[in-house]
Amino acid sequence: MKKKQNEEKTPALFPTAFKSIGQKGGASPLAFSYSKLSMYTECPLKYKFKYLDKIKEEPKSYFAFGNSIHKALEFLHAVSNPPFPSIEEVLESFKKQWGLKSWLEKGYKDPAKEETDFRKGVEMLKAYYAANKDSLKPPFLLEYSTDVEVDGLKVRIIADRIEYAGGGEVELIDYKTGKDVKRQPDQLYMYQKISELDPRLKEKIAERYGQKVSSVKIKQMLYYHVPTLKQYHFERAGDKEIGVFWDRVLGAAENIRGMKFEPNPGEFQCHFCDFKNLCPVHADSSRPPASSAVLPAHQKKQPSALGGQTDGGEVPRGSAAKVEALVDRYGHLKEEMDKLNAQLDEVARELGGMHTGEGKKELSGEKYSLELSRGENWKFGDREAVIGVLNEFDLYQKALGLTLPKIVAMLSDPAVPEAAKNKLKRHGARSTRLEINLKKKIES
Structure with missing residues (x-):
């Protein structure tokens, strides 16, 4: 279950649509996920910057590291008919994935730190392979992505691995690569809720095992901490817990539709935020002053500016x-x-x-000049169809990460077969965008 940084610094291949924002009960469901819930809870304005305004965040080295480890583990387990890859093949897969971006593109401050993490990843994979090689078996599902419509939402989950336990019960496995493992109730609840509503899971069980089940039920969820090889098991949550959680989800969705994107300043969320230069809270400062950090109400009460107590945090x-x-x-x-x-x-x-043709057009005012140009936009709505085309022409490795720039680059790549380009275009929608390059004139 990945919290996609991609979630990365490049635009998402399958962008979120917000046609239903502000229209309660509108025809278009609101695209949602655990990551979006988490970010809106952390700071509604940050959610707006990322998902509505689509402002790029700085690349994070820990995302690059985690993604490379996940891809190597996917390569190891993605076997329907053994034998499984050797450790040398797994490490070669990791090396190729690691080399797709420079140390700067991955978010590292210097190449030495990148090299340290690469070596750490190699040792981590060696240890994982040694601990699991004798028990490897073809998985039920890997990197399983699904969208389920429920209560006016279109909720996406992506599970690292799913194993079938029989009788309609499944186990979800999530690989963790950070320093420690913390139980994330919202993630567990979201994946349980959506998995048990997902009709495709029933179809997959029937296809793979020949069993027609009336419903799917989560048996347990597992966090596998790759650095320590420790496994953390979580039993299925009760209906009451899921109900309380889902009320919060619907409340957040209602606020998003209502365009409620007020900032929620605080020491943690502001310190790691890439949007401080756009935030009104930080208009006069690059970092939040300690006296203005707003703490969650449940943490503690603080003296207010009027000498009393406030449940809202420090003022x-x-x-x-x-x-x-x-x-x-x-x-x-x-x-x-x-x-x-x-x-x-x-x-x-x-x-x-004023510029409907091709090429660039320059316009000038008294104090400013600008250059207008038309760029090309592509959007691809059917993820599974695009993956199918990439696999058909052995292009999946070339587009590893499934980011929009990589797919669009294929459309003009002479090395990509024309048949593949045509199939990709059939699953995409082409449009143009206006690009404005503004310059201030030098005063004489």
Whole structure:
């Protein structure tokens, strides 16, 4: 079960649609996942920057490391008819995956740290192979991705591995590569809820084992901590726990549809945030002052600016008038920012109407000049169909990661067969986008 950074620094191949935002009960379900729930809970404004505005985050080295380990384990287990790969073949797969990006693209500060992590990954895989080689067997499902529509949501889960226990029961295995393992109840609940509603799982069981089951039930979920080879087992959650969790999911979805994206500043979420330069909380500072960090209400009560207690967290000390002024200033700036964004979108649309042809067009004002151009956009809606084309033409390794730039690059790659390009195009939608390059004129 991956929290896709990709979740990465490149655009997602299958972008989330938000057509139903603001339309309760609208025809288009809201695309959702555990990762999205987690981010909205952490900070609604961060959710908006990432999933609505689609602003790229900086690459994270731990994501690159974890992804490479996952790919190597997928290579090891993806065998329907043994023998399984040797350790040398597994390490070669890891090496190839690791070399797809430079140390900078992977988010490392220097090549020495990247090399250290590579060697750590090699030793980790050797230990995993030695511990599991004698018990390897063809898995039920690997890297299983599914979308299930429920309660106005289209929820996606991606399971690292699923094993069939018989009688309609399945076990979900999630590989963890971080320093430690923490139980993540929301992830467990989300995967249980969606797996047990997924009609495709019943079809897969029938195809593989010839058993027609009326329902699928989670027997247990397993976190496999690859660095220590420890396994953490979690039993199926009760209906009451799932019900309480799902109420929170629906509440978050309702807020997203209602465009409620207020910032939720705090020491942890702000320290690791890539969007601080866009956040109104940090308009005058690159990092949050300790006195303004808002803690979750359940952690502790703090003295308020008026000398009493508040359940909302720590508030800057000062007079009541100062607090009122800051609140009003924040509200005013937020309203102005929304107005400016709307105006900017409108002007961009008008400028776009002035350039409908190919190539570039330069326009000039008194203080600024800009260059307009039309770029090509591709979107691919059917993930399984695209993977099928890649596998048919032995191109999956070439597009490893399934990122949009890699797929689009194939469409103009002379080494890719025309038949493959045509099939990929049939599963995609081409459009154009307006690109504006603005320059300020030098005052004479």
